[in-house]
Amino acid sequence: MTLKIGLVGARGHVGEALIRIIDAHPDLSLGFVSSRERVGKPLSDFFPGLKQDLVYSQVAFDEVGRQPVDVFVLALPNGMAADCVSSIERFHPDALVVDLSADYRFDSAWYYGLPELTRTHAAGARRISNPGCYASAMQLAIHPMRDALDGAVQCFGVSGYSGAGTTPSDKNDLRKLADNLMPYALVNHIHEREVARHCAPVEFIPHVAPHFRGITMTCNLHLSRGFEASEVRERFESAYANEPLIHLQSDPPWVSDIAGKHGVRIGGFTLDASGRRLVVVSVLDNLLKGAATQAMQNINIALGIDEFTGLELEKTA
Numbered sequence: 084m085t086l087k088i089g090l091v092g093a094r095g096h097v098g099e100a101l102i103r104i105i106d107a108h109p110d111l112s113l114g115f116v117s118s119r120e121r122v123g124k125p126l127s128d129f130f131p132g133l134k135q136d137l138v139y140s141q142v143a144f145d146e147v148g149r150q151p152v153d154v155f156v157l158a159l160p161n162g163m164a165a166d167c168v169s170s171i172e173r174f175h176p177d178a179l180v181v182d183l184s185a186d187y188r189f190d191s192a193w194y195y196g197l198p199e200l201t202r203t204h205a206a207g208a209r210r211i212s213n214p215g216c217y218a219s220a221m222q223l224a225i226h227p228m229r230d231a232l233d234g235a236v237q238c239f240g241v242s243g244y245s246g247a248g249t250t251p252s253d254k255n256d257l258r259k260l261a262d263n264l265m266p267y268a269l270v271n272h273i274h275e276r277e278v279a280r281h282c283a284p285v286e287f288i289p290h291v292a293p294h295f296r297g298i299t300m301t302c303n304l305h306l307s308r309g310f311e312a313s314e315v316r317e318r319f320e321s322a323y324a325n326e327p328l329i330h331l332q333s334d335p336p337w338v339s340d341i342a343g344k345h346g347v348r349i350g351g352f353t354l355d356a357s358g359r360r361l362v363v364v365s366v367l368d369n370l371l372k373g374a375a376t377q378a379m380q381n382i383n384i385a386l387g388i389d390e391f392t393g394l395e396l397e398k399t400a
């Protein structure tokens with residue numbers, strides 16, 4: 084049986100990535116795609132070759148819950164999910180809801196879905212908060228060393244400008260970004276707080292670069308004792324041995340290797356002479372593993388189907 088997904092925020096970068104993934108999924112189809120700007124236009128105007136065609140509708144937030152779908156996916160800018168969630172609670176409380184924004188990542192009534200690290204707590208979750216893109220890259224790079232940290236991890240992040248969404252700003256202005264690297268939110272970025280809540284304390288320093296998609300996250304970990312390189316590698320191998328989306332490598336990974344792909348690459352793994360300072364680099368596509376791929380993993384788990392259904396074509400990075 085095909086289950087229907089309703090997508091609110093379907094015009095955005097993340098919404099577009101989700102449309103492609105859902106269209107390729109054997110057990111799911113789109114029930115509605117909501118956008119103010121594209122209302123009345125067919126999906127095929129923007130995505131030639133999709134299996135399914137639909138016309139974009141404009142669903143008022145307080146009417147979202149009346150739509151006849153099994154799963155609601157919210158891909159709106161931060162701060163807008165609550166009215167949709169209230170409408171779903173009112174008209175369709177049993178539906179599965181996945182929110183891509185930061186709005187419920189600090190709410191313990193919602194399951195925080197970073198499957199490789201949290202899926203053991205996923206059973207029965209009907210309200211799922213999808214992690215932030217940088218926050219995913221940081222947590223996957225830090226998690227295997229989490230119990231051996233001595234203080235905050237310094238994380239230098241560089242994102243493609245699709246991370247800044249489609250609303251015009253300096254961070255997605257290609258004229259300003261050309262031949263440039265733009266530091267911003269130098270302290271207290273929301274993903275710094277998100278990682279502190281769900282994994283470990285970090286000092287996160289974000290930047291935007293002129294490429295479209297993909298994040299490079301260079302993490303500087305201070306450790307509570309001296310480590311050998313082989314011990315570090317064993318920890319990462321054992322944490323991610325059966326994870327089809329996580330690829331470990333010796334060299335620092337490059338963002339160009341994962342742009343447009345579902346997976347994450349983690350590498351570098353360099354210790355200083357004391358063995359108490361370790362640098363690890365992770366790369367992922369902010370629109371895929373940082374958003375849409377992760378949402379699809381979370382939906383599959385919640386629906387009781389194989390977690391990687393619909394993601395088979397590019398399981399490994």
Ligand SMILES: NC(=O)C1=CN([C@@H]2O[C@H](COP(=O)(O)OP(=O)(O)OC[C@H]3O[C@@H](n4cnc5c(N)ncnc54)[C@H](OP(=O)(O)O)[C@@H]3O)[C@@H](O)[C@H]2O)C=CC1
Nearest residue numbers: 092093094095096097118119120159161184246248249369
């Ligand atoms: N970009 C990324 O790399 C990542 C983004 N996220 C999060 O995912 C969410 C979506 O991000 P992204 O796709 O980049 O954002 P975009 O700015 O590209 O898209 C925002 C979407 O929301 C709709 N929208 C905007 N304002 C309103 C409004 N007032 N009422 C109704 N709809 C509105 C837009 O469509 P329309 O204007 O046509 O209605 C559009 O579909 C955000 O919360 C973001 O933080 C999470 C991880 C990664």
Ligand SMILES: CC(=O)N[C@@H](CCC(=O)OP(=O)(O)O)C(=O)O
Nearest residue numbers: 183184185215216242246247291
């Ligand atoms: C380059 C850029 O601007 N990136 C965004 C992160 C995108 C993301 O994951 O955002 P949410 O936590 O809001 O879902 C930012 O720094 O706000």
